[in-house]
Every structure is written in C-alpha cells, then in structure tokens.
Amino acid sequence: MKPGEENGGEEVMTCAEFQKVLPYIIETGGNAEEEAHLSACPVCSDLVQDLRYIAEQAKLLLPMRDPSPQVWDNIQDSLQREGLVKPARARGRLLGAIGKGSLSLVTAVVAALLVGS
Amino acid sequence: MAGRIARSSTSILLHYLRNGYNGQLLSRISITVRRQLTTAKKLVAPGVSEAEAIDRAKGGDSECFELLYGLHKRRVYSLCLRMTGNTAEAEDLTQEAFLQLYRKIATFRGESAFSTWLHRLAVNVVLMHLRKKGLPEVSLEETLEPQQEDGPKKDIGARDNVLAGSIDRVNLERAIESLPPGYRIIFVLHDIEGYEHNEIAEMMGCSIGNSKSQLHKARMKLRDLLKTSRAEKAARR
Numbered sequence: 334m335k336p337g338e339e340n341g342g343e344e345v346m347t348c349a350e351f352q353k354v355l356p357y358i359i360e361t362g363g364n365a366e367e368e369a370h371l372s373a374c375p376v377c378s379d380l381v382q383d384l385r386y387i388a389e390q391a392k393l394l395l396p397m398r399d400p401s402p403q404v405w406d407n408i409q410d411s412l413q414r415e416g417l418v419k420p421a422r423a424r425g426r427l428l429g430a431i432g433k434g435s436l437s438l439v440t441a442v443v444a445a446l447l448v449g450s
Numbered sequence: 451m452a453g454r455i456a457r458s459s460t461s462i463l464l465h466y467l468r469n470g471y472n473g474q475l476l477s478r479i480s481i482t483v484r485r486q487l488t489t490a491k492k493l494v495a496p497g498v499s500e501a502e503a504i505d506r507a508k509g510g511d512s513e514c515f516e517l518l519y520g521l522h523k524r525r526v527y528s529l530c531l532r533m534t535g536n537t538a539e540a541e542d543l544t545q546e547a548f549l550q551l552y553r554k555i556a557t558f559r560g561e562s563a564f565s566t567w568l569h570r571l572a573v574n575v576v577l578m579h580l581r582k583k584g585l586p587e588v589s590l591e592e593t594l595e596p597q598q599e600d601g602p603k604k605d606i607g608a609r610d611n612v613l614a615g616s617i618d619r620v621n622l623e624r625a626i627e628s629l630p631p632g633y634r635i636i637f638v639l640h641d642i643e644g645y646e647h648n649e650i651a652e653m654m655g656c657s658i659g660n661s662k663s664q665l666h667k668a669r670m671k672l673r674d675l676l677k678t679s680r681a682e683k684a685a686r687r
Contacts, residue, residue: 396528
C-alpha cells in the first residue's frame with residue numbers, strides 16, 4: 334500500500350511503515366492498525382508468513398553430523414600431555430563398576446535357580 | 451538429582467509467576483524438566499546413567515568422559531559448524547570445548563541440564579574464538595547498517611509465492627551457511643539453539659535491541675537467499 338492510500342475513507346498504514354515495525358510485530362503481535370494492514374495487504378502478509386515459516390523450520394533442524402574421529406584422538410592426546418588423564422586406571426574403574434553389576438546379576442540368577450530347585 | 455530438578459523447576463516457575471503468562475516460557479519449563487529427568491535416567495553404557503557418568507567424570511574418570519563425548523559430540527560439533535560455517539574451525543572448536551569441559555566439569559552443579567550447560571560452554575568457546583579473529587564485533591556493527599548489496603532487500607510492492615512447503619533442510623542449511631557471520635551467529639543462537647535475546651545480548655556483549663534487529667535482518671536475508679535459490683532451481687528445469 335502506498336502512502337496516503339485510503340481504505341473505506343480512512344488513511345491506512347503503508348507497507349514501509351508496517352515493515353519498519355515488523356520485528357516487534359513478529360515477536361509480540363501487532364496492534365489493531367498493524368493487524369488491519371496485515372489482513373488487507375497480501376505483500377506484507379506473505380512476508381510475515383515467510384519469516385514465521387523460516388523461524389519454524391530452523392527450530393526443526395537437527396544436529397548435522399559427527400566430527401571426524403581425529404577430534405577425539407586430539408582431545409585424548411591433549412589430556413594425556415597435560416597429565417589430566419590416567420587411561421588405564423579410569424578404564425579399570427568403569428569396567429569394575431560394570432563388572433560389579435554383572436556379578437550381582439549372576440548372583441541373582443544363581444539364587445533364583447537355587448530357590449526354584 | 452530429584453532435588454536438583456525440583457530446585458531448577460522451582461526457579462523457572464518463580465520466573466513464570468513473576469513475569470505472567472508466556473507460552474514460550476511454559477514450553478521451556480516443560481522442555482527443561484523433561485531434559486533433566488532424561489539426564490537422570492538415560493543409560494549411556496550398561497548400568498551407567500548419564501548422571502553417574504557426569505559424577506564419575508568429575509572425579510577424573512576418562513572412560514566416563516569418553517561416554518559423555520560420544521553422547522554430545524554431534525550437537526556440539528553442529529553448533530560450532532553452524533556458527534563458523536567452516537569444517538576445520540568447527541573441529542578445532544569442538545576439541546577446545548571438550549577440553550574445557552574436562553577441566554571445568556567439576557564446577558557443574560546441576561542447576562541446568564548438563565546438555566544446556568555444555569552447549570553454553572561451547573557457544574562461549576566459539577564466541578571467544580570469533581572475537582579473537584575480530585569477526586563478531588566488526589560484523590555486528592557492519593550488519594547494523596548493512597551495505598546495500600549485502601543487506602536484505604526491501605519487499606515493498608512485489609508479490610511472489612510464499613516459501614511454505616518449498617524449502618527443505620538442505621536448502622535451509624546452505625542458506626544459513628551463506629549468511630554474513632554477524633547475522634548467522636544470532637540466527638543460529640536464537641532460532642536453532644533456542645537462546646533468548648537477553649541471553650544472546652549477554653553472551654555477545656550487545657544490547658537486546660541489537661540482537662532482535664540482527665535476527666530480523668538475518669531472517670530477511672535468508673528469505674532472499676531461499677527465494678533466489680528456488681528461482682534458480684526453477685530456471686534449470
């Protein structure tokens with residue numbers, strides 16, 4: 334809509350005026366005058382629809398892909414160089430923890446068999 | 451863990467009560483609570499939940515740290531890649547983010563979900579890197595007053611088909627990659643990663659109004675890029 338254009342005898346908001354306040358309209362919704370422009374102007378209506386569509390589609394984007402294995406190798410190298418990790422000990426602890434779980438499972442199975450018999 | 455979830459949820463609910471009804475905030479409450487419950491229960495190895503892996507990694511357990519790396523590497527790398535638009539830089543920054551994670555994991559108190567905390571750490575690593583390169587400050591100022599050929603085109607008077615239904619993930623990713631750095635960073639942080647303008651302003655050292663204005667310009671520029679790409683595709687047919 335051009336400046337000075339009228340709608341039912343009343344001067345309405347122009348596209349330039351509407352688009353100047355568009356960021357706020359998209360975020361918080363428009364006032365009555367802005368809503369009136371939006372429903373009367375197909376160009377601004379398409380624009381608002383597109384901007385909302387882009388924002389919606391962006392929210393649906395998922396993480397793309399994994400980094401190369403080199404990244405983990407470099408992390409390990411750095412941590413070892415800095416003396417921050419002791420791989421063998423850590424590995425033992427985790428395996429120990431998993432082992433404890435397995436031992437509990439075996440004990441439970443044996444107990445169940447004994448009770449059953 | 452349950453206590454941590456309750457404390458965190460309470461603080462978000464208090465924020466909600468102070469600020470009145472807000473649909474976006476309510477949905478964030480639900481997402482935060484769901485994420486924290488998931489963190490507490492999710493098994494990352496036989497018999498080891500993510501919460502246990504975090505606790506053990508805090509004690510210097512490198513195998514649990516590796517489990518956490520496996521769990522979060524894709525999202526951290528994608529964040530770095532989207533923010534920088536460069537594979538080599540993204541890999542270096544992913545490496546730096548996880549090295550910092552190893553050094554700082556003992557300071558994780560569980561006030562937010564671990565993934566939220568880690569991604570904030572990764573964002574800070576990327577922003578620090580870009581700041582050293584002088585990118586965000588320059589781009590931020592440049593994009594406040596965009597060059598005629600660089601900024602989004604005004605869309606007054608011309609009508610074209612709307613984008614809805616005509617763009618796919620690949621096109622959108624490509625268009626985001628083509629954005630000028632200043633636009634891209636704010637768009638990735640707000641529209642993809644879900645940060646609020648006040649959080650972005652704090653991280654970027656700019657005003658909330660600046661963040662909002664950059665985001666709008668980024669979306670306008672993306673619209674131009676997507677329409678151009680659609681027109682080129684149609685012309686090739």
